[in-house]
Amino acid sequence: MIGWKRVFAIGAAACIIAGASISSNAAASSADTEEAGKASAIAIAQWKQWVKEHVKPIAGGVVNFDKDRKAAERFKDLQFLKPLLQHKRLISLGEASHGAAEYNSVKVRLVQFLHEQLGYDVLAFESNLGEATAAFVQARNHTPAEMMKNSIFGVWQVEENLPLFEYIVEQSKTTRPLILTGIDVQGTTESCF
Numbered sequence: 652m653i654g655w656k657r658v659f660a661i662g663a664a665a666c667i668i669a670g671a672s673i674s675s676n677a678a679a680s681s682a683d684t685e686e687a688g689k690a691s692a693i694a695i696a697q698w699k700q701w702v703k704e705h706v707k708p709i710a711g712g713v714v715n716f717d718k719d720r721k722a723a724e725r726f727k728d729l730q731f732l733k734p735l736l737q738h739k740r741l742i743s744l745g746e747a748s749h750g751a752a753e754y755n756s757v758k759v760r761l762v763q764f765l766h767e768q769l770g771y772d773v774l775a776f777e778s779n780l781g782e783a784t785a786a787f788v789q790a791r792n793h794t795p796a797e798m799m800k801n802s803i804f805g806v807w808q809v810e811e812n813l814p815l816f817e818y819i820v821e822q823s824k825t826t827r828p829l830i831l832t833g834i835d836v837q838g839t840t841e842s843c844f
Contacts, residue, residue: 707731709757726764737769755811763818766829774819775834778803783833790823790831802831 709728736742744761746754765771776783786793786802793801795816799808822829 710760726760726768729761729764729768732764733769736765742771749806750809752809752811755807755809759812759815759818762815762829766822772827773830773832775832776803776807777835778807778833779835779837780833783831787819787823787831790820793820795820798831803833804835 707728742765744758746758748754762771762774766774783802786798789801790798795813798820799812799816803812819829819831
């Protein structure tokens with residue numbers, strides 16, 4: 652998500668620069684400190700204005716795969732991403748904190764959007780390569796919950812990710828599945844064998 656990374660980096664840099672200029676002038680004269688405070692307040696106000704002008708709200712919450720709802724309706728709020736991502740081969744969907752329900756819920760919709768609207772066909776979790784791949788090969792033989800348990804690290808095995816595995820299992824029965832794999836080579840468990 653190159654566009655989103657830019658937004659977060661710009662916002663974080665503005666806050667860090669503003670905070671640094673206040674703290675670095677702590678020992679300076681009161682006039683210098685006052686001037687730095689004004690410059691910091693201006694920088695923060697400019698950053699807030701930039702965010703207001705460029706924000707793109709997206710729907711959150713737990714999302715279930717809904718075959719009957721048209722893709723255009725389900726992904727109306729994500730259409731702004733198409734020009735940013737349509738020619739990219741690799742997209743990283745990270746988060747600021749493991750275990751935050753909102754990140755996982757939003758990523759479920761983003762993965763569905765990327766698969767259905769932009770043609771992305773491989774989902775690589777930060778989990779063991781062998782286990783994730785073996786679980787995908789066996790997708791038709793397991794429930795989505797079993798597939799999630801057998802394929803990804805425990806930190807990702809949360810209720811908010813279950814709709815993603817329901818989607819993966821459903822798509823595994825089509826001519827264009829969403830292929831699950833891993834990008835980590837940590838030790839495997841018996842589920843891989």
